[in-house]
Amino acid sequence: MASPIVLRGGGAPTVTGDHPLDNAVWAALTGPHAHLAERVGRAARYPADVYAFAALADPRDPAAWADLHALAGDGTTVRIKPVENAPDGWEITGGGEGVQLVATEEFRTEPAPEAVRLGPDDVPEILDLVARTRPGPFLERTVLLGTYLGIRHRGRLIALTGERLRLDGWTEISAVCTDPDHRGKGLATRLIRAVGHGIRERGDTPFLHAAADNTPAIRLYESLGFRLRRRSVIVSVRTPGTSGGTGPL
Template identity: 70%
Template structure:
């Protein structure tokens, strides 16, 4: 059963870990059917998730592919990056934490309901009120989303987002302010984790480094800090310099032919 304590695998600390670039691993793995991809860059459809990812953030060719994928002068979020190449700009960046299940007690919650496309307007309303992170009209396609209703009204939810091979991210954990303090978020996280465990994956999650309340909650129920993360909103080169360079090269070729 899924309610036993589960210990995440511990790879060698000298080897790259699949969760170091979780979005890329998901977009080229279990979520490949959703991926929009150009070479070494990939993203989700813009109404599914804002995530874009690079095969290797240290490879300039991956950044060129990302620029081709999203277009010139476009602001896009990128994960697992520390710096950007020349011509790119960091519009905003933030610090976060990545936590993995090492001792979580997971169990189904009979009071939860499976949420689907028909529930999206209500989900978006709760997300707007509680701000757990981005949620878009087709985010429910990423995995299982569970909710708790009170007299028909959606008051809490949690679900699955990134799916690197062998792992599934718990995401969008939120509770209506009028119903906090009842343990609804914990029950939902345990229930979502139970479903993740049933298919053999290990739960993990992300939280803003400043959200100390959430981090303490996750630690108290069996998640362990794996690493600190950084996310960035970056602006792609506007293409003007490339156009100028191309025009100059063309003009030089015309002069040579003259």
């Protein structure tokens, strides 16, 4: 294996710090989402149809990368965060920068009486809305990660927000999207507040991730009372070897 991972970030916490949000995917897969985890030693991932990310206990540890190779197999593409470099023999196939925001006391939560709880039977509609609005990854079984709420208009799903990563004491709000024909009505705000209400009711603190260049989304979250905690690098890497990896995990 190669030299240790080097992380940039202008003083941002390292992924091996004391705070679970520093390595949120790992904290979820070894915490409240452990029942969903596929794991080998110091590497873990969600099932490919649940959430397209893997995690390392410490990206600076060559043994963790060896465990990820054993878990994923040869020649397989894996998405992972927060890391920036990969060891020798691993190919970086893509990447980007994300931001993490956490709720402050200014974030006001409340139920949304018009919202309905979504489940597996609603997945076709959810996937259709996600395809049209592109809020981020949402797969066939992502709905199993937590509570998803939607708003319908004349029976059609027009807005969606839910829970994704869940750590001890923290839950991520995700999949915030609204049909283009129904934007400007405050639907996203109402759903974010409603999902946040459920998170706080069980004693967790809400947090969010967004692409660093998604300025409109970040502006909305900050207006609701979320504050930037850190920036991190997301990469897609291909494991060493030439076997039949069929696509990103």
